[in-house]
Amino acid sequence: xxxxxxxxxxxxxxxxxxxxxxxxxxxxxxxxxxxxxxxxxxxxxxxxxxxxxxxxxxxxxxxxxxxxxxxxxxxxxxxxxxxxxxxxxxxxxxxxxxxxxxxxxxxxxxxxxxxxxxxxxxxxxxxxxxxxxxxxxxxxxxxxxxxxxxxxxxxxxxxxxxxxxxxxxxxxxxxxxxxxxxxxxxxxxxxxxxxxxxxxxxxxxxxxxxxxxxxxxxxxxxxxxxxxxxxxxxxxxxxxxxxxxxxxxxxxxxxxxxxxxxxxxxxxxxxxxxxxxxxxxxxxxxxxxxxxxxxxxxxxxxxxxxxxxx
Amino acid sequence: xxxxxxxxxxxxxxxxxxxxxxxxxxxxxxxxxxxxxxxxxxxxxxxxxxxxxxxxxxxxxxxxxxxxxxxxxxxxxxxxxxxxxxxxxxxxxxxxxxxxxxxxxxxxxxxxxxxxxxxxxxxxxxxxxxxxxxxxxxxxxxxxxxxxxxxxxxxxxxxxxxxxxxxxxxxxxxxxxxxxxxxxxxxxxxxxxxxxxxxxxxxxxxxxxxxxxxxxxxxxxxxxxxxxxxxxxxxxxxxxxxxxxxxxxxxxxxxxxxxxxxxxxxxxxxxxxxxxxxxxxxxxxxxxxxx
Numbered sequence: 143x144x145x146x147x148x149x150x151x152x153x154x155x156x157x158x159x160x161x162x163x164x165x166x167x168x169x170x171x172x173x174x175x176x177x178x179x180x181x182x183x184x185x186x187x188x189x190x191x192x193x194x195x196x197x198x199x200x201x202x203x204x205x206x207x208x209x210x211x212x213x214x215x216x217x218x219x220x221x222x223x224x225x226x227x228x229x230x231x232x233x234x235x236x237x238x239x240x241x242x243x244x245x246x247x248x249x250x251x252x253x254x255x256x257x258x259x260x261x262x263x264x265x266x267x268x269x270x271x272x273x274x275x276x277x278x279x280x281x282x283x284x285x286x287x288x289x290x291x292x293x294x295x296x297x298x299x300x301x302x303x304x305x306x307x308x309x310x311x312x313x314x315x316x317x318x319x320x321x322x323x324x325x326x327x328x329x330x331x332x333x334x335x336x337x338x339x340x341x342x343x344x345x346x347x348x349x350x351x352x353x354x355x356x357x358x359x360x361x362x363x364x365x366x367x368x369x370x371x372x373x374x375x376x377x378x379x380x381x382x383x384x385x386x387x388x389x390x391x392x393x394x395x396x397x398x399x400x401x402x403x404x405x406x407x408x409x410x411x412x413x414x415x416x417x418x419x420x421x422x423x424x425x426x427x428x429x430x431x432x433x434x435x436x437x438x439x440x441x442x443x444x445x446x447x448x449x450x451x452x
Numbered sequence: 453x454x455x456x457x458x459x460x461x462x463x464x465x466x467x468x469x470x471x472x473x474x475x476x477x478x479x480x481x482x483x484x485x486x487x488x489x490x491x492x493x494x495x496x497x498x499x500x501x502x503x504x505x506x507x508x509x510x511x512x513x514x515x516x517x518x519x520x521x522x523x524x525x526x527x528x529x530x531x532x533x534x535x536x537x538x539x540x541x542x543x544x545x546x547x548x549x550x551x552x553x554x555x556x557x558x559x560x561x562x563x564x565x566x567x568x569x570x571x572x573x574x575x576x577x578x579x580x581x582x583x584x585x586x587x588x589x590x591x592x593x594x595x596x597x598x599x600x601x602x603x604x605x606x607x608x609x610x611x612x613x614x615x616x617x618x619x620x621x622x623x624x625x626x627x628x629x630x631x632x633x634x635x636x637x638x639x640x641x642x643x644x645x646x647x648x649x650x651x652x653x654x655x656x657x658x659x660x661x662x663x664x665x666x667x668x669x670x671x672x673x674x675x676x677x678x679x680x681x682x683x684x685x686x687x688x689x690x691x692x693x694x695x696x697x698x699x700x701x702x703x704x705x706x707x708x709x710x711x712x713x714x715x716x717x718x719x720x721x722x723x724x725x726x727x728x729x730x731x732x733x734x735x736x737x738x739x740x741x742x743x
Binding site: 187190191192207208210211212213214217219221222224225226227228229230231234235237238239241242243244282 | 465466470471474475477478481482485486487488551552555556557559560562563564565566567
């Protein structure tokens, strides 16, 4: 369990993290979303004790990270997968971390096998692709079999197979009762992986809700209609109280009427319909709506640097 | 290391000693698992021993008896050592921190060892110990190599002579002190080029400054150089008198009955120390004085 209480980090006048409070619970994958510079990485660094908060606390399992004894057995994390010494082999990198926290040496082989790196264990990390480095980072995080896992952009640089592998791994870990926090800018990936979402913008909490409810609440469902008489149909729909938006390719995005109602209306007026697709709201849209609102709100409160750190 | 692992497999809170050992093992594994560290040490050894042989041959080839001066049979052993061992080992020590900052690995290190002072201390112990061992091996190797080449010319000194073992051992401490200075500057400055520059300034720059300062200030400032600090570790009167006058000086000191417990004069003559700071600037061309 990770608990943030009024966590704030200021760099000069800029609040990279601003009064952030939320709890990451075990047994589910929590997605940590926000646009670039929202403060995701800074928040994770604060949780790991790599930066000192200006005020507020970040607790892991009820303790500050610096108070943890053998922290790698409590929290596994990957902030930057490329942060490895190129001259060291994957095995030695993991072995050094294992001895630092009194983790049995046999565990190194286990995590190498788990992440599919056993064939390159004795190769120096310099030659690794970004995807392999991601796997190495994940191997290091799993080394101490910690109950809490925290990954910053874990699918960066992974190919389609790798993405599916990590998605299944994260879901399996959460199902086993681990606390899993992952940040990502890939909304589609989050929709498939995360059970719960925490969205921040400019260091402030925007949403803390189950993925499904956020999807439903955030954006409206609509119906895509294509017709050779689009203009005529649009007028009819507007008269019936629907909102119609013409999309770039000429399709009509209709809200306020469901697909059967639109079809009936078109039939009654003899308008041909070539395509009628009810569309579910996307997490992407929900997210954009949320962050756009935060940007508008912020812009009106006065001049403030948009440059959050790191 | 296996002892650490087996002990930590027990449940409960590990003792402070067990954690300290684990942190030392962490740094040791990191140090030994990078091949460039071995290469650096190998280059340091080859360059040091090579230059030592060159200096010893030059001294040995000199036909006239050496005039009284800083270059003695003992200090000749360390001419190569002062440059060619100190620089690579210092750079290696600087990199212990700066390479981690450059790659970002430092975050992982602090995640594994959240107490910063513990991370600093374990790096200092591991790096310092390695530099000390390498330093002692090189210092004694340089000494024996030089004396082997000089012995036939009746210019050598022996380890049996008072003060000589300490003076040679001090050579190892010099390397350790330089490595720790470099490690500390690396931890503070965090950038490799800056930290290397600062380290060389601390080790050689101060000594170079002594060359151009009035003699009064020279000694005052010289007292803060690493080479001078190393000589404080050994038996000062024996080393000082032994070195100042060379092998003959050691003999005469014996005959005059100078006791080992004699307190050294407060202000030492820096020129006469086995690791003369001025040597750092003058270079091995100094041996020309013999011709």
